[in-house]
Amino acid sequence: MIQTVTVGLGERAYEVRIGPGLIAEAGRHIRPLLKRGRTAVISDETVWRLHGPDLTAALAAEGISASPVLVPAGEGSKSFEMLARVSDDLLALELDRGDLIVAFGGGVVGDLAGFAAAIYKRGIDFVQIPTTLLAQVDSSVGGKTAIDTPRGKNLIGAFHQPRLVLADLDVLASLPPRELRAGYAEILKYGLLGDLTFFQWLEIHGQAVIDLEPDALTHAVRRSVEMKAQIVAEDEREAGRRALLNLGHTFGHALESESGYGDALLHGEAVAIGMAMAFRYSAAQGLCPGQDAGRAQAAIAAVGLPVRLNELASHPFDGARLLGHMAQDKKAEGGRLTFILARALGEAIVARDVEADAILQFLTTEGARSAGAQA
Ligand code: GLY
Numbered sequence: 001m002i003q004t005v006t007v008g009l010g011e012r013a014y015e016v017r018i019g020p021g022l023i024a025e026a027g028r029h030i031r032p033l034l035k036r037g038r039t040a041v042i043s044d045e046t047v048w049r050l051h052g053p054d055l056t057a058a059l060a061a062e063g064i065s066a067s068p069v070l071v072p073a074g075e076g077s078k079s080f081e082m083l084a085r086v087s088d089d090l091l092a093l094e095l096d097r098g099d100l101i102v103a104f105g106g107g108v109v110g111d112l113a114g115f116a117a118a119i120y121k122r123g124i125d126f127v128q129i130p131t132t133l134l135a136q137v138d139s140s141v142g143g144k145t146a147i148d149t150p151r152g153k154n155l156i157g158a159f160h161q162p163r164l165v166l167a168d169l170d171v172l173a174s175l176p177p178r179e180l181r182a183g184y185a186e187i188l189k190y191g192l193l194g195d196l197t198f199f200q201w202l203e204i205h206g207q208a209v210i211d212l213e214p215d216a217l218t219h220a221v222r223r224s225v226e227m228k229a230q231i232v233a234e235d236e237r238e239a240g241r242r243a244l245l246n247l248g249h250t251f252g253h254a255l256e257s258e259s260g261y262g263d264a265l266l267h268g269e270a271v272a273i274g275m276a277m278a279f280r281y282s283a284a285q286g287l288c289p290g291q292d293a294g295r296a297q298a299a300i301a302a303v304g305l306p307v308r309l310n311e312l313a314s315h316p317f318d319g320a321r322l323l324g325h326m327a328q329d330k331k332a333e334g335g336r337l338t339f340i341l342a343r344a345l346g347e348a349i350v351a352r353d354v355e356a357d358a359i360l361q362f363l364t365t366e367g368a369r370s371a372g373a374q375a
Contacts (some may be wrong), residue, residue, distance in 0.1 A: 001019060002017050002018065002019035002022070003017070003018045003019055003218065003222045003335055004017050004018070004315055005018070005222065005229050005234060006017070006229065007141065007161070007227050007230070007232055008126070009161060009233060010258065011018075012161050012177055012229060014039060014161060014163055014165070014276065015019070015160060015164060015165070016140075016141055016165040016167060016225050016229065017029065017164070017165070017166050018136070018167045018169065018218065018221050018225060019040040019168070019169060019218070020168065020169050021168065021169045021170060021206045022129075022166040022167065022168035022169075022170075022213075023051060023054050023055055023129065023166070023168045023170070023171060023185055023216065024054060024058050025058060026058040026059060026129065026166060027059045027060070027061050027062030027063075027064055027171075028054055028062060029164065029166055030059065030062070030064065030100065030102070030164070031062045031063075031064065031363070033100060033125065033127065033163050033164060034064065034098075034099070034100055035098035035099075036098050036099060037062075037064045037065060037177035038064070038065050038067075038099040038100070038103050039064055039066050039067070039099065039100045039101065040066075040067045040068075040069050040089075040090055040093055040095050040099070040100075040101050040102070041055065041056075041063065041066045041067065041068050041101075041102040041104050042068065042069045042070075042071070042086060042101060042102070042103055042105075042109060042112065042113035042116065043069075043071075043076075043102065043103075043104040043109055044069060044071055044072065044073040044077065044103050044105045044106075044109050045070050045071075045072060045073055046073040047073070047104060047105040047109070047131050048068055048070050048104070048132070049076065051104070051171060051174075052068060052104075053240075055102075055104060055129070055261065056129070056347035057066075059314070060168055062365055063290055064250070066102070068205055069086055069090065069093075069111070071085075071112065071160035073096045073105075073108075074108065074262070074267060075108055075148065075217055075261040075262070075267075076107075076261075077089065077108055077147045078108055078111055078112050078146070078147045078153075078154075079111055079147055079148065079149075080147060080149070080156075081097050081154065082112060082147075083112065083140060083147055085113060086112065087114070087116055087119070087120060090348065091118065091149070092110065095120070095182065095284055096121065096124075097124050098126075099124065099281055100124070100125050100126060100127060101113055101116065101117045101120070101124055101125070101126040101127075102126065102127050102129060102164075103126055103127070103128045103129065103130075103137070103140070103162070104129045104131065104141075105130075105131050105132075106130065106131055106132035106134065106135045106137045106265065107130075107132065107134055107138075107139040107140075110130060110140050111139060111145050111146050111147070111154070111157070112128060112147060113145075113160070114126060114128070114143070114144075114145030114160055115145035115146055115147055115156075115157050115158060115160070117145070117158035118145055118157075118159075119158065121157075121302075123160065125132060125162075125163045126162050126163065127162055127164045127166065128141075128162045128164070128166070128250065129166045129168070130163075130165065130167055130175065130208050131168075131171045131172075131228065132175060132179060132183055132315055133172055133175065133179070133180055133182075133183025133184065133186075133221075134166040134179075134185075134186050134267065134268050134276060135183075135184060135304060136169075136172075136183070136221055136225075137178055137183065137186050137187050137190075137220075137221055137224035137225060137228070138169070138186040138189075138224070138245075138266055140162070140165050141165055141225055141228045141232065142161075142228055142232040142236075142242075143160055143162065143227075143236065143294070144157065144158045144159060144244075144371040145157050145158055145160050146157070146169075146213065148261070151328060152257065152325065152328045153179070153253055153256065153257070153303065153327075154274075155288070156367045159237060159312045160234065161236075167187045167221060167225070168220065169214070169217055169221065170224060171214075172212055172217070172320075173212060175332065176270075178193040178196055179182050179266070180210050180212070181210055181268070181269075181303055182266040182267065182268025182269050182305075182359040183268055184206065184209055184210050184220075184223070184270075184303060184353075185248075185268040185271045185275070185300070185305055186268055186271060186303070187202065187220050187221075187224050188202055188206070188272070188275070188300060189229070189245070189247050189271065190223065191225045191343065191345075191346065192247060192275060192279075192296055192342070192348065193244045193245070193247045193265070193340070193342075193346070193348035194227060194244065194346060194347070195223070195227060195229075195345075195346055196346030198223050198227075198343075198346075199205045199299070199345055199346055201219075201289065202220070202299065203295075203299050203302075205219075205220070206302060206303050207252035207263065207302070207303060208266075208373045210303055210351050212280075214243045222250070226263035230244065231244065231245060235320075243339055243340060243350045244350060246340050246348075247271075247272060247274075247275055247277055247278060247340040247342075247348050248271040248272065248273075248274030248275030248277070248340070249274060249340070249345050250274065250276030250278075250337070250338070250339050250340070251270075251273070251274035251277040251278060252267070252271045252272075252273065252275075252324075253270065253271035253274075253321075253325065253326075254322040254323075254325035254326050255270045255273065255274065255309075255312065255314075255317065255322070256270045257325045258314055258316075258317055258318075258321060258322065259312065259313070259314040263350040264312075264313045264314055265312060265313070268305075269305060269306055271305055272300050272305035272307070272314070273305070273308070273309070273311070273312070274299075275296065276296065276301075276306075276308070277298060277362075277366065278299050278340060278341055278342060279292065279293040279296040279297065279342050280293050280297070280342070280366070281339070281341065281359075281362050282341040283340045284362060284365075285341070285358075287297070287341055287342065287349075288341070288342045288344055289344065291344075292342070292344050292345045295345060296345060298344070301337050308366075308367070309366050309367045309368060310367055312336045315367070316367065316369050317363075317366065317369070318368060318369050319360050319363035319364055319368035319370055320360065320370075322355055322363055322368060323359060323360050323363070326359065335353060336353045336354070337353075337355075337356055337359060338350065338354065339351050339354050341352045346373075
């Protein structure tokens with residue numbers, strides 16, 4: 001059964017359709033969005049090899065042509081160079097604004113393809129077909145698109161909402177367990193930030209979600225997308241409440257930067273440890289009960305996600321370097337640090353004006369090297 005969640009953005013509202021078999025039916029879902037029968041499918045080489053033939057056949061069945069524009073798998077593709085190459089490929093295909101871009105892959109492809117769609121001929125429609133758990137519950141929904149620069153992640157980008165998101169749950173079966181766990185971190189995020197009942201459900205059913213048991217998986221993806229859709233509809237451009245979706249991300253992005261955005265630390269793993277740190281920091285500041293922080297940490301660790309710095313390959317980290325990355329964060333304004341902290345399980349808050357010194361001290365208690373210490 002296909003579940004539908006609407007992202008309520010007025011005339012730019014769109015549906016997220018969730019369920020099995022959606023790639024095989026993609027033509028039927030996409031056809032009504034097309035003026036002509038042409039799409040460019042931006043994908044990575046791995047996804048295209050595994051699922052490209054199915055998508056091409058599904059589109060062809062509705063008379064839709066699909067020109068693949070492929071990039072290497074991995075965060076390295078979210079670069080200016082790759083954006084230029086993809087844009088040039090789209091121009092060479094003579095795609096025009098009556099045509100459609102399909103972002104077919106995980107978060108990297110979605111962010112890159114979405115940004116290319118945002119700027120190609122001043123904006124062209126696109127559809128997200130996310131193929132990772134993380135992309136299905138987070139990055140494909142809400143219209144954030146971006147590339148990275150050597151100065152940090154997602155620093156250059158645009159808000160550009162897709163016309164439709166097709167989250168095919170069958171496709172997740174081809175993902176390695178580590179990737180599924182990393183995606184699950186973002187699911188847990190929704191419970192931790194705003195829905196205690198969902199968090200309690202995940203405490204019991206989390207492993208079933210990662211094991212792709214259909215009922216558990218469908219519920220978890222649907223609830224996550226519902227929460228994201230609601231927050232995005234209220235605050236599309238992150239003037240306020242949408243920032244809650246960054247729970248765990250300020251710590252996490254800093255750890256990712258120091259770990260080199262590669263296999264050493266996946267984004268979802270960074271978010272997992274970042275959420276554990278945000279809860280511990282909140283408890284240390286007297287904002288949140290220690291037992292809530294303990295329960296958050298236990299739920300993260302229960303599925304094998306990291307909660308402590310010494311579990312990461314790049315440990316020991318340098319506290320001052322981590323802080324430097326946090327100051328580059330898009331959420332840092334005028335030198336003040338913004339963190340998403342917690343008052344309780346299911347109750348995150350946006351904390352502006354967080355003292356850099358307090359964070360540095362906390363990082364030291366977490367096991368980061370303090371300035372001047374020997375390696
Ligand atoms: N991934 C956070 C957001 O979409 O706002």
